[in-house]
Amino acid sequence: MGDSMTDPGIMTHRIFIPRDVAALAVGADEVVAAVQAQAAALGAPVAIVRTGSRGMFWLEPMVEVETPQGRVAYGPVQAQDVPGLFAAGWLTGAVHPLRVGRPEEHPFLARQTRLTFARCGIVDPLSVADYKANGGYRGLAKAIEIGGAATVEAVTKSGLRGRGGAGFPTGIKWKTVRDAQADQKYIVCNADEGDSGTFADRMILEGDPFCLIEGMTIAGLAVGATRGYIYSRSEYPHANATMGKALEIARASGLLGRNILGSDVEFHLELRVGAGAYVCGEETALLESLEGKRGVVRAKPPLPALKGLFGRPTVVNNLLSLATIPVILDLGAQHYADFGMGRSRGTMPIQLAGNVLHGGLFETAFGLTLGEIVMEIGGGTASRRPVRAVQAGGPLGAYLPPSQFDTLYDYEAFAARDALIGHGGLVVFDDTVDMAHMARFAMEFCAEESCGKCTPCRIGSTRGAEVVDRILAGRDVAANIALLEDLCNTMKFGSLCALGGFTPYPVLSAIRHFPEDFHTRDSRRRHLPAAAE
Amino acid sequence: MTSATTHTAWDREKAAEVIAAHRNLEGPALPILHALQEAFGHVPQDAVPLLADALNLSRADVHGIVSFYHDFREAPAGRHVVKVCRAEACQSMGGHALAEGLLRRLGLEWGGTTADGQVTIEPVYCLGLCASAPAALIDGRPLGRLTRERLDAAVNEARADWATA
Ligand SMILES: Cc1cc2nc3c(=O)[nH]c(=O)nc-3n(C[C@H](O)[C@H](O)[C@H](O)COP(=O)(O)O)c2cc1C
Ligand code: SF4
Numbered sequence: 001m002g003d004s005m006t007d008p009g010i011m012t013h014r015i016f017i018p019r020d021v022a023a024l025a026v027g028a029d030e031v032v033a034a035v036q037a038q039a040a041a042l043g044a045p046v047a048i049v050r051t052g053s054r055g056m057f058w059l060e061p062m063v064e065v066e067t068p069q070g071r072v073a074y075g076p077v078q079a080q081d082v083p084g085l086f087a088a089g090w091l092t093g094a095v096h097p098l099r100v101g102r103p104e105e106h107p108f109l110a111r112q113t114r115l116t117f118a119r120c121g122i123v124d125p126l127s128v129a130d131y132k133a134n135g136g137y138r139g140l141a142k143a144i145e146i147g148g149a150a151t152v153e154a155v156t157k158s159g160l161r162g163r164g165g166a167g168f169p170t171g172i173k174w175k176t177v178r179d180a181q182a183d184q185k186y187i188v189c190n191a192d193e194g195d196s197g198t199f200a201d202r203m204i205l206e207g208d209p210f211c212l213i214e215g216m217t218i219a220g221l222a223v224g225a226t227r228g229y230i231y232s233r234s235e236y237p238h239a240n241a242t243m244g245k246a247l248e249i250a251r252a253s254g255l256l257g258r259n260i261l262g263s264d265v266e267f268h269l270e271l272r273v274g275a276g277a278y279v280c281g282e283e284t285a286l287l288e289s290l291e292g293k294r295g296v297v298r299a300k301p302p303l304p305a306l307k308g309l310f311g312r313p314t315v316v317n318n319l320l321s322l323a324t325i326p327v328i329l330d331l332g333a334q335h336y337a338d339f340g341m342g343r344s345r346g347t348m349p350i351q352l353a354g355n356v357l358h359g360g361l362f363e364t365a366f367g368l369t370l371g372e373i374v375m376e377i378g379g380g381t382a383s384r385r386p387v388r389a390v391q392a393g394g395p396l397g398a399y400l401p402p403s404q405f406d407t408l409y410d411y412e413a414f415a416a417r418d419a420l421i422g423h424g425g426l427v428v429f430d431d432t433v434d435m436a437h438m439a440r441f442a443m444e445f446c447a448e449e450s451c452g453k454c455t456p457c458r459i460g461s462t463r464g465a466e467v468v469d470r471i472l473a474g475r476d477v478a479a480n481i482a483l484l485e486d487l488c489n490t491m492k493f494g495s496l497c498a499l500g501g502f503t504p505y506p507v508l509s510a511i512r513h514f515p516e517d518f519h520t521r522d523s524r525r526r527h528l529p530a531a532a533e
Numbered sequence: 534m535t536s537a538t539t540h541t542a543w544d545r546e547k548a549a550e551v552i553a554a555h556r557n558l559e560g561p562a563l564p565i566l567h568a569l570q571e572a573f574g575h576v577p578q579d580a581v582p583l584l585a586d587a588l589n590l591s592r593a594d595v596h597g598i599v600s601f602y603h604d605f606r607e608a609p610a611g612r613h614v615v616k617v618c619r620a621e622a623c624q625s626m627g628g629h630a631l632a633e634g635l636l637r638r639l640g641l642e643w644g645g646t647t648a649d650g651q652v653t654i655e656p657v658y659c660l661g662l663c664a665s666a667p668a669a670l671i672d673g674r675p676l677g678r679l680t681r682e683r684l685d686a687a688v689n690e691a692r693a694d695w696a697t698a
């Protein structure tokens with residue numbers, strides 16, 4: 001143990017405590033107060049640094065202490081553990097039942113390839129100095145050096161596909177906007193992360209906001225856009241507060257505005273917050289909402305790339321797509337493209353959620369199997385019961401049974417199984433789940449969130465929920481299942497956007513893979529644990 | 534963000550100020566509506582004509598916008614707003630039973646407010662706390678890994694600050 005650290009009077013110990021909302025939700029602020037109180041009582045000089053989260057949420061609040069051996073983590077720490085941690089000597093990284101060890105050596109982190117999330121959980125999210133000391137603004141410097149056309153080329157060469165759901169090649173979208181002629185172009189960041197089971201956008205907003213600012217600035221340079229908007233959601237008040245502060249800091253430090261990094265690059269960026277409409281995550285509804293209208297989906301064409309915000313050429317990209325741009329420019333397109341498989345290049349920040357033992361953010365190259373992700377990395381269920389289903393890709397994504405755990409995590413492999421990667425969320429369910437209930441929820445959610453433009457989506461989903469109710473009541477089950485399948489087909493083919501068009505996937509996959517939950521309502525209900533009713 | 538709501542009664546001048554503060558933004562409607570709700574706890578009916586005027590829209594257009602978005606309330610909520618997540622990841626951890634139990638104990642439906650005007654329970658579809666489920670926000674304060682006991686305690690704590698005030 002480092003001798004210089006044993007006298008707490010000699011040096012200030014830095015203690016890193018996340019400010020990520022997932023840490024706050026389980027007592028991080030109380031831990032901060034306890035650390036301050038105990039340090040004061042002991043006369044130990046400590047400096048608390050609030051960081052984002054490393055993404056190991058089952059260990060939150062995870063506290064990291066700076067020692068001569070590097071940062072040593074303890075977690076999950078509760079306020080009442082703090083006196084004991086000081087007594088055990090955590091300022092020198094001493095042994096304690098809550099000691100996690102060096103975070104980067106923890107198997108959950110050691111197995112990851114962190115490109116987009118390289119800094120998250122490590123740096124003070126509101127420190128420009130931290131950001132720059134950890135690779136920040138090298139990507140923009142590179143883009144300035146090589147110019148817009150070569151920047152678009154690099155993004156195309158990296159193979160990056162949109163992380164918002166559709167998986168469209170980002171470079172191709174950028175080229176369309178770059179080639180368009182207009183008095184004004186826009187960069188819009190889609191941070192309306194509405195999918196259940198996802199939180200990666202939120203983690204960047206809270207843990208590495210300058211990365212998004214840099215990525216959007218590069219996008220502006222690449223396509224010739226001088227204005228940008230981040231469209232976030234009202235369900236993320238903490239993320240919005242942090243992002244808002246980061247924008248102020250960036251403006252005050254010359255990282256937004258004119259002559260960024262001393263170049264002739266000009267970029268103005270604002271944060272806007274939605275108002276609780278899931279459909280506003282759809283890019284054209286989002287643009288309507290940004291313009292101040294009801295979030296009704298627009299027919300395409302015209303593409304937003306040509307006629308987007310206020311009718312101007314607009315890049316709409318998911319937050320993760322944009323936050324990945326700096327590292328692509330910094331380390332090179334080829335470096336990024338060397339990860340992954342097939343047409344799924346680079347890394348995906350997978351979000352393990354729901355009933356899972358090791359829930360959190362796992363950024364990895366494409367190509368692991370679903371089973372490896374859920375069972376090995378996620379550790380199976382938190383309830384320690386068998387896994388019964390995994391919903392991939394949010395509320396419009398299919399439910400996969402363990403018999404499909406051999407599916408490779410890759411856009412095309414998922415599509416081949418009528419499933420989608422979407423924004424990278426995986427929600428794990430144990431054997432108490434009632435899949436007919438989940439099918440009903442999918443329909444109800446669609447009915448609640450429909451923008452109202454298409455009849456199959458608006459009315460079909462309401463009808464769908466009623467039909468599932470009849471199935472749940474055990475009435476004319478076979479006929480009602482056939483009716484439900486019919487309705488799903490009408491929705492699939494008669495809907496303008498993926499809300500109505502993809503809601504059938506969770507419903508049909510539930511029927512296909514878990515028929516026993518639909519066909520034999522009466523017998524199944526009897527053995528269901530009360531919690532699932 | 535994390536304290537109970539204390540809102541002023543309708544005040545035309547204040548509403549006009551709020552509108553004026555944002556009307557020069559590109560696409561000012563949502564920022565203005567958020568600011569009005571922040572000031573008054575809801576979007577007052579009386580604000581609709583002012584907004585229509587400022588944005589060069591009809592009153593029906595403004596009403597259409599307000600009613601489209603789940604966030605905007607047409608009447609004030611209780612002093613404390615509890616947003617309980619109903620989405621899939623929270624359901625996988627017993628969120629459904631947790632929410633139904635809370636509603637039952639308070640004698641409320643979704644969106645309802647207790648008779649003393651203290652607590653409103655609203656549904657929310659995902660707080661990004663899906664790996665710390667089930668989750669809720671109480672007056673903007675996040676809560677994860679909720680149990681019935683923790684949720685009740687947090688709701689009671691929020692109410693108690695008033696009872697003892
Ligand atoms: C109902 C619906 C909701 C969506 N929600 C989101 C969202 O929350 N975030 C997002 O980035 N994309 C969302 N999308 C996809 C967007 O329409 C769009 O494809 C994406 O923002 C493009 O960015 P990307 O190419 O970087 O993925 C949604 C689509 C639909 C149909
Ligand atoms: S499918 Fe639904 S949400 Fe999408 S455009 Fe049609 S009505 Fe609107």
Ligand code: FES
Nearest residue numbers: 277448449450451
């Ligand atoms: S957004 Fe809720 S009904 Fe349209």
Ligand code: FES
Nearest residue numbers: 618623660662663
């Ligand atoms: S599903 Fe409840 S927080 Fe995401």
